[in-house]
Amino acid sequence: MTDNPSVAANAATLAGIIECLLFVAGEPLTAKELAKTTETDEVAVHVAVRLLRDRYAESGLQVVEIARGYQMATRPEFASAVAKLLAPHANRLSRPALETVTIIAYRQPCTQAEVEAIRGVASDGVLKTLTEREMIVEAGRRQTPGRPILYSTTDHFLHYFGLSELSDLPLLDEDEMEAREIAAANDDAAAHTALVAAGVE
Amino acid sequence: MTDNPSVAANAATLAGIIECLLFVAGEPLTAKELAKTTETDEVAVHVAVRLLRDRYAESGLQVVEIARGYQMATRPEFASAVAKLLAPHANRLSRPALETVTIIAYRQPCTQAEVEAIRGVASDGVLKTLTEREMIVEAGRRQTPGRPILYSTTDHFLHYFGLSELSDLPLLDEDEMEAREIAAANDDAAAHTALVAAGVE
Amino acid sequence: MPPAAVPDAATALPSSVPPGKKRSSSEPFAALPPLRLHAFEGPLDLLLHLVRAGRMDIFDLPIATLCDQYIAHLDALGSVDLSVAGEFLVMAATLLEIKSRLLLPVPPRDDADPDQDGSSLDLTDPRAELVQRLLEYGKYQAIAEGLKLREADRKNVFFRDPMDARLASGFALPPKFGELSADDLLRTLERMLASVGAGEKAITSVRRQKITLRMKMREVAFHARQAGQDGVSLSVLVPNAPFALIEVVLLFLALLELLKSGSVLVAQKAFCGDIRIFFVPEFERAMVAEGEIESGTEGIEEAEAED
Numbered sequence: 001m002t003d004n005p006s007v008a009a010n011a012a013t014l015a016g017i018i019e020c021l022l023f024v025a026g027e028p029l030t031a032k033e034l035a036k037t038t039e040t041d042e043v044a045v046h047v048a049v050r051l052l053r054d055r056y057a058e059s060g061l062q063v064v065e066i067a068r069g070y071q072m073a074t075r076p077e078f079a080s081a082v083a084k085l086l087a088p089h090a091n092r093l094s095r096p097a098l099e100t101v102t103i104i105a106y107r108q109p110c111t112q113a114e115v116e117a118i119r120g121v122a123s124d125g126v127l128k129t130l131t132e133r134e135m136i137v138e139a140g141r142r143q144t145p146g147r148p149i150l151y152s153t154t155d156h157f158l159h160y161f162g163l164s165e166l167s168d169l170p171l172l173d174e175d176e177m178e179a180r181e182i183a184a185a186n187d188d189a190a191a192h193t194a195l196v197a198a199g200v201e
Numbered sequence: 202m203t204d205n206p207s208v209a210a211n212a213a214t215l216a217g218i219i220e221c222l223l224f225v226a227g228e229p230l231t232a233k234e235l236a237k238t239t240e241t242d243e244v245a246v247h248v249a250v251r252l253l254r255d256r257y258a259e260s261g262l263q264v265v266e267i268a269r270g271y272q273m274a275t276r277p278e279f280a281s282a283v284a285k286l287l288a289p290h291a292n293r294l295s296r297p298a299l300e301t302v303t304i305i306a307y308r309q310p311c312t313q314a315e316v317e318a319i320r321g322v323a324s325d326g327v328l329k330t331l332t333e334r335e336m337i338v339e340a341g342r343r344q345t346p347g348r349p350i351l352y353s354t355t356d357h358f359l360h361y362f363g364l365s366e367l368s369d370l371p372l373l374d375e376d377e378m379e380a381r382e383i384a385a386a387n388d389d390a391a392a393h394t395a396l397v398a399a400g401v402e
Numbered sequence: 403m404p405p406a407a408v409p410d411a412a413t414a415l416p417s418s419v420p421p422g423k424k425r426s427s428s429e430p431f432a433a434l435p436p437l438r439l440h441a442f443e444g445p446l447d448l449l450l451h452l453v454r455a456g457r458m459d460i461f462d463l464p465i466a467t468l469c470d471q472y473i474a475h476l477d478a479l480g481s482v483d484l485s486v487a488g489e490f491l492v493m494a495a496t497l498l499e500i501k502s503r504l505l506l507p508v509p510p511r512d513d514a515d516p517d518q519d520g521s522s523l524d525l526t527d528p529r530a531e532l533v534q535r536l537l538e539y540g541k542y543q544a545i546a547e548g549l550k551l552r553e554a555d556r557k558n559v560f561f562r563d564p565m566d567a568r569l570a571s572g573f574a575l576p577p578k579f580g581e582l583s584a585d586d587l588l589r590t591l592e593r594m595l596a597s598v599g600a601g602e603k604a605i606t607s608v609r610r611q612k613i614t615l616r617m618k619m620r621e622v623a624f625h626a627r628q629a630g631q632d633g634v635s636l637s638v639l640v641p642n643a644p645f646a647l648i649e650v651v652l653l654f655l656a657l658l659e660l661l662k663s664g665s666v667l668v669a670q671k672a673f674c675g676d677i678r679i680f681f682v683p684e685f686e687r688a689m690v691a692e693g694e695i696e697s698g699t700e701g702i703e704e705a706e707a708e709d
Contacts, residue, residue, distance in 0.1 A: 016261030017282045020275040023224075023262055024283050026563045037286050055260070060217030061224055064559065071561060074221040079558035081218040082225055085238050086560070092553060095546070096443055102546040118539055121444030121489055161549055162556035170548060225560045325664065347682055348631070350667075 014038060014048040015055070019072075028069025028159070067159040093135075100126045101135050101157065105169060109139045109150035127151065135160065215239060215249040216256070220273075229270030229360065268359045269366070301327045302336050302358065306370060310340040310351035328352065336361065445493030446539045448475065453536065460536060463529050465504055469497040496532065503528040618649075618656035626666050626681035633669065633678035 017038050021029060031042040031049075038045070049070055053063050064073050074082050093101065100123055103115050115123045130136045131151075139152040153166070163169065218239050223230060232243040232250075239246070250271055254264050265274045275283050301324055304316050316324045331337045332352075340353040354367070364370065442448040452471050458464055473494055476487065527533075625634045641649045657679070660666040667680040 012259075016276070017279050019261035020279040020283050021286050023273070023275060023562075025286065026561065038282060058213075059256070060220035062559075072224070074224060074560040075217070076555065076558035078218050078221040079560070081239060082221050082560045085222050086225060092557070093550075098546040098550055098553075099443065099542055102542050102549055106542070106545070118535075118542060119444060120446035120493070120535070120539065160556065161552045162559065163552070170545060221560065225562050227562050348680070 011044070011048055011051055014040060014044060015051040018045065018048050018070075019052055022063065022070055022072040025071070028067045028071040028155075030069040034070070064162070065164040066162055067155045068165060093133075094126075094129075096121075096123070096126045097130055097133075097135075101130055101153065104130075104136055104151050105153045105157065105166065108152035109142075110152075111142055111148040111150060113148060115151075212245070212249055212252055215241060215245060216252040219246065219249050219271075220253055223264065223271055223273040226272070229268045229272040231270040235271070267365060268356050272360075297322075297324070297327045298330055298334075298336075302331055302354065305331075305337050305352050306354045306358065306367075309353035311353075312343055312349040312351055314349060316352075445472075445490045446535060447543075448472065448490065449493070449532075450536055450540050450543070460533060463533055465497065465501050465529055469494075469501045472497055500528045500532060615652055615655055615659065618652040619659055622653065622656050622660060622679065623665055623681065626679045629679075629681070631680075633667075633680040636668075636677040636679060639679070 018034055021034060021037060029037075031045045034045045034049075035042045040048075049063060056062055060075055060078050062073055062075050063070055066073075096119075099119060100115055103118050104110055107114060112123060112127055115127070127136070131138070134154055134156045136151045136157065137154050139150045141147040142150055158164070158166070158168075219235055222235060222238060230238075232246045235246045235250075236243045250264060257263055261276055261279050262273055263276050265272055267274075297320075300320055301316055304319050305311055308315060313324060313328055316328070328337070332339070335355055335357040337352045337358065338355050340351045342348040343351055359365070359367070359369075442451065449468065449472065452458075452468055452475075453460055453463070456467065456471065458468065476490060476494060622639060625639060628634070639653055641653070657666070657668065661668060665682055667682055668677060669680065670677045
C-alpha cells in the first residue's frame with residue numbers, strides 16, 4: 001500500500017492534521033473522534049499516529065495513549081525544566097486515597113461499606129476527597145436496603161495514573177495475588193518500608 | 202562551534218526542552234523567559250529555536266514569533282481540520298466587533314463616542330464583547346466632561362491577529378485612515394480585507 | 403534474604419520469641435519504641451505490618467504472638483484516644499476472641515483432602531476470616547503501591563490545556579478603574595444580602611411592594627446627578643436597616659438598567675473598594691434613545707405584574 005506515493009503522502013498529511021488536532025485539543029482524543037474529524041477511518045488514524053510517533057522519536061514531545069484516547073505530552077526526561085516553568089501542580093494522592101481508589105477501580109461499582117470492609121477503617125472523608133478530585137464519581141445506587149451509593153472511577157482517574165483503559169490495571173488473579181502477598185510478607189521488607197514511609201508522610 | 206559534538210548535543214537537548222516549554226505554556230514565551238527557565242542565554246535560545254523550526258518544517262505544527270515571544274501553533278494549511286474540531290467552541294469575531302477593534306487599534310486610546318461616530322451605530326455591546334474577549338482594555342479616562350472611558354488593544358489582540366508589535370499594523374496616514382474607516386463602515390468587505398492583510402498569516 | 407531496611411518498630415520486635423509463648427500484656431516489650439497509630443491506616447494495616455515485620459506465615463498465623471504484639475502496641479500508646487483508636491480496640495477484641503477459640507480442642511482434620519497441607523486456608527480455622535481480610539487488604543495495598551509508581555511517572559509528563567479553556571480563562575485581568583461587569587454587581591448584591599442575613603425566601607414578596615423599578619431608577623439617577631463629577635457612593639444608596647429586601651434588589655436592578663442605558667457609569671478604584679456611581683449627561687450618552695429606557699423599564703414592570 002505504501003508503495004503508492006499518493007497514499008504515503010496522504011498518510012503524512014493525515015499525520016500532520018492529527019498532530020494539529022492533538023495539539024489544540026488539550027485532552028485525549030479517541031481514534032474514533034480523530035477519524036470523524038479527519039473524515040477517514042480508524043485504521044488510517046492508527047497508521048498516521050504511528051507515523052507521528054516515529055517522527056516524534058527525536059522530539060521533546062510524544063504522543064501517549066491515555067484515558068481511552070491519544071494525547072500529546074512532554075517527554076519525562078524534560079520534566080524538571082517544565083516543572084520550573086509551571087506552578088506547582090496538585091498534591092499527590094495520600095496513601096488512604098490511593099488505597100481507596102485502588103479498591104474502587106478493581107471492584108467498581110462499589111459502595112463505601114465495601115471499601116471500609118476491606119480497609120478496616122472509616123473512609124467517608126477519603127471518598128469525599130476522591131470525588132472532589134474527580135477520581136471517582138457516584139454511579140447510581142445499589143438496590144439493597146438503604147440503597148447505598150455506588151462509586152466508580154472516572155476518565156480523570158485513568159489520566160491521572162497514565163492508564164489508557166481500566167484493563168491496563170494489573171490483572172488480579174486471586175491465586176497469583178496470594179502468591180504475591182506471601183512474597184511481600186516474606187521476602188520484600190523494602191516494599192513495606194516504602195509503604196510505612198508513605199503512611200508517615 | 203557546532204563541530205563540537207557535545208555542543209551540538211546540548212543544542213538538541215535545549216531544543217527539546219524549549220519544545221516542551223512552548224508546548225505547555227500555551228502563550229508566547231520571550232527569549233529572555235526561555236533563557237531564564239533553561240538557565241542558558243538568549244543566544245543559545247535563538248540557536249535552539251532555529252533548530253526546532255528546522256525540525257518542525259515537516260510537521261503540522263510550527264514555532265511562530267508572536268506578541269514579542271515564541272509560541273507553538275498549528276500550521277495554517279490545517280486550519281479547516283482544527284476549526285472542525287473546535288467548531289462547537291468556535292467564536293469568531295463578528296463583523297461589528299472586527300470593525301470596532303480595527304478603529305480602536307488605529308486610534309487608541311479612544312472612546313466609545315469616537316468609535317460610534319465612525320461606525321455610525323451604537324457600539325456599547327460590541328465594546329463589552331471585545332473587553333470580555335480581552336481584545337481591548339480600558340485605558341483610563343479622558344479628562345473631558347463625563348470623563349469617558351478610553352480603550353486600547355491588548356497583547357491578546359496582537360496574538361489574535363498574528364502581530365508581533367502594534368507597529369506591525371499596516372501604516373496609514375491620517376487622511377487615508379479617515380477615508381478607510383468611512384469605507385469600512387459602508388462596505389462589508391473592506392474592514393475585513395484590511396485586517397486580513399494586517400493579520401498576515 | 404535479610405531485609406534491606408526495617409521499619410523502626412520492627413527492629414525492636416523480638417522475632418526470637420517462639421510463637422505462642424505466653425506474654426503478659428502488662429509487661430510490654432521494654433525496648434519497643436512507641437508506635438504512632440496515625441502512621442497506620444487502621445488495625446488491618448498495623449496487623450499487616452506486624453505480620454511482615456515478624457516474618458509470620460500468613461497461612462499459619464501465630465495468632466498468640468500477633469495478638470500480644472498488637473496489644474503491646476496499643477498499650478505503648480498509654481492513654482488511648484477512643485476517636486482515633488476505636489477501630490484498633492475492636493480488632494484487639496477480635497484477636498483475643500480468635501486466640502481463645504484456638505485454645506479449644508481442634509476438630510479432627512479431613513485427611514481425604516490433600517489440599518489441606520497448610521499452604522492453603524482451612525476455612526474451619528478460627529483465623530480464616532482474619533487471614534482472608536489481611537490477604538485482601540494486602541493485595542490492594544500492593545496494587546496501590548504500583549499505582550503510586552505510575553502516579554510518579556505520570557507527574558513527569560505534562561499536557562497542555564485545551565485551546566478554548568485557555569482563551570476563556572488564561573488572561574483574566576484584575577478589576578480596573580472603570581465600568582464593572584454585571585457579575586461584579588451581582589457579587590456586590592450577594593455581599594449586601596449576606597450582611598442583611600436574608601434568605602431566598604424573602605425575595606418572593608417582590609410584587610407586593612409599592613416601590614417600582616422606575617422609582618428606584620429615578621432615585622439613583624437623581625443622587626448620581628446631584629453628586630456630579632465625583633459620583634455617589636453605592637453605600638449611600640443602599641437603604642439603611644431595617645429595610646425591605648426588595649429595596650436592595652430594586653437598587654441592583656435599577657443600577658443594571660441605568661448602566662444598560664448608559665445613564666450612569668459604575669467604578670471601583672480598588673478591589674473590594676468603594677463603588678461609585680457617576681451620572682452621564684445626555685450629550686455624552688450612547689445613541690440609546692430615551693424612549694428605549696422607558697419601554698425597557700415598563701417591560702420589566704409588566705413582567706412583574708404578570709407574575
